[in-house]
Amino acid sequence: MNKYFISLLEEETPKYIIITRHIKKLIDANKIEDGERLPSIRGLAEFLDVNNVTIVNAYKKLQSEGYAVQKIGSGTYAKRKDISKNFKKEYSEVLKKISSKALYEYIDFTGETPNNAFFDIGAFKNVINEVLDRDGAEALVYQEALGYEGLRESISEVFWANKVNSDDVLIVSGAQQGIDIVSKALINTNDSVIIERPTYSGALSVFKSRRADIFEVPMESGGVDVERFEKILKKNKIKCFYTMSYFQNPTGMSYTTEKKKQILRLAQIYDFYIIEDDYLSELIYDKDIEYRSFKSLDENDRVIYIKSFSKIFLPGIRIGYLISPIKFKDSIQNSKINTDISTSSLMQRALDLYIKQGFWKDYISNLNNLYKDRYLFTEKCLKEFLGKKVDFISPGGGLHFYLKIRDCIKVDSINLFRMAKNRNVLITPGTLFYKNPSDGRQYFKMGFSKTNENNIREGVEVLGHLME
Amino acid sequence: MNKYFISLLEEETPKYIIITRHIKKLIDANKIEDGERLPSIRGLAEFLDVNNVTIVNAYKKLQSEGYAVQKIGSGTYAKRKDISKNFKKEYSEVLKKISSKALYEYIDFTGETPNNAFFDIGAFKNVINEVLDRDGAEALVYQEALGYEGLRESISEVFWANKVNSDDVLIVSGAQQGIDIVSKALINTNDSVIIERPTYSGALSVFKSRRADIFEVPMESGGVDVERFEKILKKNKIKCFYTMSYFQNPTGMSYTTEKKKQILRLAQIYDFYIIEDDYLSELIYDKDIEYRSFKSLDENDRVIYIKSFSKIFLPGIRIGYLISPIKFKDSIQNSKINTDISTSSLMQRALDLYIKQGFWKDYISNLNNLYKDRYLFTEKCLKEFLGKKVDFISPGGGLHFYLKIRDCIKVDSINLFRMAKNRNVLITPGTLFYKNPSDGRQYFKMGFSKTNENNIREGVEVLGHLME
Structure with missing residues (x-):
């Protein structure tokens, strides 16, 4: 007592x-x-x-x-x-509160998508008007189960050099929906899924909601630990493996081609499927990193490829696509219909025209130039101000760094988040990315897409002080 | 042997x-x-x-x-x-094939949504341009968890006379998504759900996919059979009841206010929730039918109200909203985030402006005038050409009739569908609307929204001949 x-x-x-x-x-x-x-x-x-x-x-x-x-x-x-559960709520409420007020008062390192200042809204407005003039009400009425044919053809042509048939492309409302409908089609209660540790919290939530048994394999530089991966496969019938092949969220790590091939071999031997969430591979700054998706290396129809246009392009547009193995094509398509029938038709047509008229390519190339500089600048600041307090790898692309607070620093990332918030700096604690949230207390994520060089330096300095 | x-x-x-x-x-x-x-x-x-x-x-x-x-x-x-499973595939393949070819060669009674010829695309194009001029890239980037605030306010004001708080409105990508995310938030494996028999196949699929135990209660004129309803409640812990309060799909029947109150009382006594899919209540032709949703009669926060703008307005716009009891607000909102983060931002803003500028009201009032005539005409044709072959009630609103083939006619609705298709007339067999598809072999649905008077008469005559 x-x-x-x-x-x-x-x-x-x-x-x-x-x-x-x-x-x-x-x-x-x-x-x-x-x-x-x-x-x-x-x-x-x-x-x-x-x-x-x-x-x-x-x-x-x-x-x-x-x-x-x-x-x-x-x-x-x-x-x-459940600390994480509460913290997740705290985190999203903080962001919500701030974004509805004055985000510009904050140095925001939580951003996951490009800054809209780089987007030429005029060009997009033109394509929308062109679509409405061309298609009339049809653009807002017509629904195709697989998505707008023109867009599927553009995807096949521009992103896959026609090696993927446009009828094998299914338009979805962003990557999150891709993960959701694939899970509904493939995963039943107690089916087993392997994920990377840490991983994207939105995927984790979906697998939990399907009541899957979730196995985590540590993410390393070059891809997951294949030995531990195979150990799990030997003991458990695995249905699928969820992976982000480039600039993994949150670690920033990318798979080597060799590791991708190893995992594809395992998929064939142990009969599981790879859900590849290819969310940011457009932004490669390091010339040594070659773009080869799991999908492009897949010889046995083992990959469910998910691509979001929302992440790299415009979050509010809610468009992505997926390519499924023949085996699941029907069930995934049905799952899409049961989820929301189809994706906004006008947005699909506008995106199609945007791609066809070459704006997409220009936009991505601009982003690469802009963000490469910012990436290098952030890296420099991190080394200068946090070099002795955190460890990190340089991803060579993407829009964020993942930092490990050194053992000698007695502050965990949830506290760091709270302290930084009070200093008008926002970061993302690692706890959000782990099945067992406390595994992430030593880590935090720092996205640089929504800030500028002055703010990056200032924000990193603040973090440095707080870790003293 | x-x-x-x-x-x-x-x-x-x-x-x-x-x-x-x-x-x-x-x-x-x-x-x-x-x-x-x-x-x-x-x-x-x-x-x-x-x-x-x-x-x-x-x-x-x-x-x-x-x-x-x-x-x-x-x-x-x-x-x-499973006859239905195969037939469902056959049905959707037929529609797909035809819609990608020349639908105008067919008399299409499968339509469920208004004809786009009645939609003034010019006005909608203007609001989109106004939004893009006003909000710039923001219109395509910004995401609010609950949906665009302006639209939520318009909904609160225009549709609920401010009796519902705009913060209690959650924007979703159409009613199908509403049903899906509510199911994910509320229904776990082996939870029990009551549905109307027959019911909307898209809802049935969602509940099956959640592996719910599904109980059917026959739909009657005035609403479900409450005695059978209560019998089920006495023996089983029911989580929720899915209902379409007006012009139920497919029966076309509407609930009386008294029956709605009875069910709301039962919900309070037996502790279950009512998922109200209010999909077409804008189209009431019979002046005796009063509009009172379950939600508007709900005193104990028992109703999850789902409204689609896609059904009555523009299918391709993929917007709807839902209002949840406080108890489920957080879990349904999380379910939305895990499903597709948010709904297309530009479309929400455009719809908001469309409502604010009064176009919505005008459009609905036009639709009512147009479809009332067509409804009466269809009713007349049915009586004239099918009067001795089918039984039906007149819904007094909506866009379809549900017909029961009399016992003396030896043709079931799947065969009728196939024969009619060969005569370039498309109908929807009742089998698609039942948990046990064969229960629907004597019924078919006839939507009149996508045809015109000449075609309606011709199509009904063809059906008459085929049933001889």
Whole structure:
């Protein structure tokens, strides 16, 4: 009972609130363990010299805040809150609050997509008008199960040199939907899935929602640890492996061609499928990195290829596509229909024309020039101001760095996030990327796409101070 | 073994094909039951006086066509094909083939949405341009978790007279997505769901994909059979009830206010939630039908209200919204994020402006005038040409009729579909709307939105002839 010692002298705050706060702290600090029975109402009331009702109210409040559960006839039990779950909420609420206010007051390293300042809205407006003049209401009415034929043809021609048939392309509303509909088509309760550790939280959520058994394999420079990968395969029937082949989110690492081939071989031997989320391979700054997707190396129809146009292009456009093995073509297409029938028809037509008229190519080439400089600048700042406090690899492309706080620095990334936020700097703690969130407490992600050089330097300096 | 008697005398057709066909007929006619063991290869070969190899080939062919499964070491077993599953495929392939060719050669009664000829594309083009001039790239980049604030405010104001808070509105990519994300948030494997019999096939697919236990309650004039409804509630813990309150798809029936109140009471007593898919209530032609959604009558926060703009407005725009009970607000919002992050931002802004500038109201009022006439005309034709062959109720609104082929007419709706298709008339067989498809073999749906008066008369006459 000693740990319940508490001063009830605070003025004006009701006693039950003080007691609630105290118990919450004890639970957060693990001084009361998850599932531990809390003292009886009468017992604690006597011990603290308060009315029974005060304890009843405190326990009710704990319950309503998710810190306790009541079991009828048996008492009240402590419930440890899932830090990540709460933190995820805290994180998204912070971003929401800030983005609806004045984001420009902040140095925002949480961005995952290019800055819209680089986008020529005039050109896009023209293609939309061209589409509406050309197709009339059709552009807003017509729905094709696979997506707009013209866009599928452009994709086949421009991105796959016609090596992929346009009928094998399925238009989806962004990569997140691609992952969702593929999961619905392939994964049932208790099916097993391998993911990279860490990985994109949006994919993790989908697999959890399908109630899959999730195995993590550590991401290394060059790709996942293949030995550990195969160990899992030997013991478990795996349905699929979710991977980001270039500038993996969050580690920034890319697969070597050799590792891709190894995994494709394993897929054939152990009969599983590779879900390749190719989300940012357009932005390669390091000339030594060659672009070869899993899909392009796939000889046995083992790859479900997902490409988002939202990530690299315009998040609000919500368009992506996927290419499926023949085996799953029908079921994935049905899954798309059951998910939202089809993707916005006008946006598909506009994107098609944008690609056909060469704007896409120019835009990507501009982005490469702009972001290469910014990437190099960020790398320089990180070395200069954080060199002794964090470890990181240089991805050679993409829009972010993933940093490991050195053991000697006694601050975890959730705290760093909170402290930095108070200094108007926003980062993404690593905890969001792990099945077991606490695995990510030593890591954070720093995207440089939404800032500029001045802000990058300033933001990195702030982080440096906070880690002292 | 007697049922396997068969004439193998057909010339030129290989014997194993004849045997395969015969066994398929037996399985389809239920003379061989689902799961029944087929005769041993040797046994049947002796009985029919053919080589073993002939039977092996026949069984292989049955397997490849899904009419049999082989269990190793135990023989071959009959497998009854799911008629609907195959028919669903046939149906969608027919529509796909035709729509990519010359739909104008057909009299199309399968339409579920208004004719785009009634839509003023010029006005919509103007609002898109206004949005792009006003918001620039922002219109294509910015993503709000709940959807574009302006649109949510318009919805609150124009459709709910501010009785619903704009923060309680979640924008989704059409009603199908609404059903999907609600299911993901609420329904887990083996949770129980009540649906109307018959119901919208897209909803049925979603609930099946969530592996829910599905209970059907017959739809009657005025709403579902409440007695049977309550019987199910007494025996089973029901999570939710999916309903279309107006011009139910496919029956065309609407709920009386009294029945809605009864079901809301049951929801409170038996602790379940009502998913209200309000898909076409804008089109009420019968002045006696009053518009009161479940949501508007809901006093206990029991209704998840889903509204599609795609159905009544423009299918290709892929926008709808939902209003959730507070209890599920967070989980449904997360489910949306995990499904596709957000809905196309530009389309949301354009629709917002379209509503704000009054175009929406005008458009709906035009549709009502146009379709009321067409509805009355269709009703007249049905009475004139099919009066003795089918029974139907007049919905008093919406875009279709649901017809029951009388017992004296010896044609089922799948055959009618096939025969009509050969006469260039397209209908939707009832089998698509039932959990057990064969329950719908006496029914078909006739939408009149995509045709004109001449075609309606001609099409109905053709159907009349085919049912003779």
